[in-house]
Amino acid sequence: xxxxxxxxSAFLACAYAAANYNQDAGAYITKTGADIQPDxxxxxxxxxxxxxxxxxxxxxxxxxxxxxxxxxxxxxxVQIQYVADENxxxxxxxxxxxxxxIPAAILKSLEYIRTHPQYVEPAQxxxxxxxxxxxxSVFG
Numbered sequence: 352x353x354x355x356x357x358x359x360s361a362f363l364a365c366a367y368a369a370a371n372y373n374q375d376a377g378a379y380i381t382k383t384g385a386d387i388q389p390d391x392x393x394x395x396x397x398x399x400x401x402x403x404x405x406x407x408x409x410x411x412x413x414x415x416x417x418x419x420x421x422x423x424x425x426x427x428x429v430q431i432q433y434v435a436d437e438n439x440x441x442x443x444x445x446x447x448x449x450x451x452x453i454p455a456a457i458l459k460s461l462e463y464i465r466t467h468p469q470y471v472e473p474a475q476x477x478x479x480x481x482x483x484x485x486x487x488s489v490f491g
Contacts, residue, residue, distance in 0.1 A: 375401050377400075378399045378400050378401040378403070379399065379400050380397055380398070380399055380400075381398050381399060381400050382396070382397060382398040383395075383396070383397040383398075384396050384397075390410075391410050391411040391412070391413075392408075392409070392410050392411075393407075393408065393409065393410075393411060394406070394407065394408035394409075395407055395408075401422070402420075402421060402422045402428075403419070403420070403421045404419065404420050404421075405417070405418070405419035405420075406418060406419075409435075413436070413437075414434075414435070414436045415433075415434065415435040415436070416433075416434055417432070417433055418430065418431055418432040418433060419431055429444070429446050430444055430445070431443070431444040431446070431447070432444065
């Protein structure tokens with residue numbers, strides 16, 4: 352009976368270890384490179400043994416172009432490209448969510464607004480007084 356329990360415990364321990372094994376834990380860098388210039392321009396890249404790769408180049412604090420890729424748990428290659436500049440971080444990739452299309456009624460409304468600008472009444476002028484030419488406030 353003791354031997355059977357020992358064998359069953361060993362079997363359960365192996366099953367638990369196999370279920371929690373992370374093949375990425377042993378990943379290592381297979382390729383790496385970097386170049387940093389005194390004027391702030393730089394580039395770097397790396398690849399790992401488990402299929403992760405990244406590269407980036409730019410001018411520190413102003414503009415960056417780069418990308419990275421990896422394999423999803425389902426084995427699908429995921430690739431992301433990005434730009435970061437005065438307009439912010441702008442990633443692109445098939446995995447990233449995209450907004451739904453704008454409904455036709457909204458597009459029609461926006462076109463109407465664009466072609467029919469709103470009428471704005473001209474500001475009233477002050478007629479004298481000691482306010483230096485400023486018009487009187489509605490509240491006082």
